[in-house]
Amino acid sequence: MLILKLATRNLFRQMGRNALSMVSIVMGVFVIVAGRGFAMGLDENVYRAQINDAGHTIIVPADYPKFGIDHPIDELYTLSESDRSWLDENTQVWTERVVSSPRLIKGLDSSRVRMVAYDPVTDPVVFPRDEWTLEGSMPDPQGTNGIVISTGVADLLQVSIGEVVVVEVRTADGALNAMQLNVTGIIDTGAMFFDKVGVMVPRSVADPLLLSTGKTSHVHARLDNRDTAPTWAEQASAVLGDKVEARTWLSTTETLIEAGKMRQTMFNFIGFALLAMAAAGIANTVLMAAFERVREIGTMRALGMTRAGVITMFAAEGGWMGLVGGIIGAFFGGLLTWYYNANGIDMYALMGAKADLSSDYPVTALLYFDFSPSFLVVSVSVAVVVAILASLYPAILASQMQPADAVRAEQ
């Protein structure tokens, strides 16, 4: 115990120098903690966005595009009675949508949009709307022809509630068709891509326009347990045949998650590179301390300190630096991840302008970091172990000095 006390006091002998070599430990641990919080948060955010956007599983026409605004209207399919009862039995809830990419015209301006034609009864069950911000109201399926538009479309075409827009489509048969619709509401769903280019129309309005009655481009389903999605998809493919393809929240996000893993690896790499620098710094610092205290080491050896005791003393000194630096780094890294875990971080701001999103990237506007107290403990332990290992070499060197030479050394 006295040896630990000694190591602690020795740490304060060269405060400035030791603080400097702790800086890179602080940074290393900070990067590892914050990077992990961000990367893991991003993964979960992608999953959440995908599920909010498409449910646990989707059934689409075979070879249907994965991302983007291209929604081939000539590839619709029709579910048979037996398909429907299979879906009833094997999902918690499911809904059919017809997604198309018409032109939305207001006055002289127009833009391509993603139009989601939805079932007013089942759609809100599969896609809970409690996180949506809705200005105005959803169209009344029984009332006049209505449409809700996303904030992005409203901004782009300068449309406000109560105004009339024209939707120009290609029908499922390949002909051109158009219709006037009243804007009843403006929505913000938190799904980045939809919020930029999406509009929603009830099936009762859209089907006559698209000539899509009874047809489907997307079946979205929620399961009791999202982890069963992959096996569900296999069964669905067997039951529904090969005109369609079953996708899951996992399979659609695969490439993104791979990218996320790369990101995590990159953060770890930077973190460990910083820790390696820290290790070199600590080794150097401890080596300097050992050379400054040659006579002191000799004295303690004369008093009966073993070689192991000398090693322990210097390794403890390095370990302290690892512990203090690690705790500071983990504190700030933890604070950051904890804060963004509670409040989320605005992805729009993070990714630059909202308008730069060119692909259908499933992320929600708010990214919640993953906060893990146990990982804080792990990262501090890593810092301590690295610091101890780094000081081992100078510590062993110090322990190998001949006591006789050491006690005669000039101070």
Added chain:
Amino acid sequence: MAICELENASRHYGSGPTLVKALDDFSVTFQPGEFTVLSGPSGSGKTTALNLIGLLDNPTSGVVKIDGQSTAGLSSRALTEIRGHKIGFIFQSFNLVPVLSALENVELALHLSGLDEGVTRELAAESLAEVGLGDLLDRRPNQLSGGQQQRVAIARALVKKPKLLIADEPTANLDSKTGNQVLDLMARLNQEHDATFLFSTHDPMVMERARRVVKILDGRLVEDEKRGA
């Protein structure tokens, strides 16, 4: 039985033309309770001899016996063990640990000889009281005068009740008055503790105080003079 014996001990440094025979075929025996000075001019081999006796260094040839036991071939750990239990050191420049208080410096010696924390504090305080520093326990070395530091060092060497105390020029860094006080203290402790004191000096004043003077020149023993107490 002798407390310490050098049998034909030599310590050579370097080789060939740079060979230095710091100690050359040196034999001497010390009995329990002695108060002996090792004297000789600078470079004569005093420190070398004391380092061999204190097991801080190994002889090039010859044998060092402590308490009747040969130390030849012992491991570093075994030598450390003997140092920790049987030998106390006092150095010319005191060599206190600067970050530890007077009390902690003394406790450190007890701690290193394997004693439990519970008892070290009391023993260390007693030992410091014995050298007249009972009220300076919490001072750091840089808050003590040279004489006071050397007294802490003496307390540190004595506290584990070693059989042999080795002091290499203990008064060389002190003025003659303080040096004399330190010698008085060592002489008193020699009587009270029945410990063997072995110290080096080239100061004739200091030699006066010893009951036996071993003279060394160029690494060889040239005179061994016992005096009546």
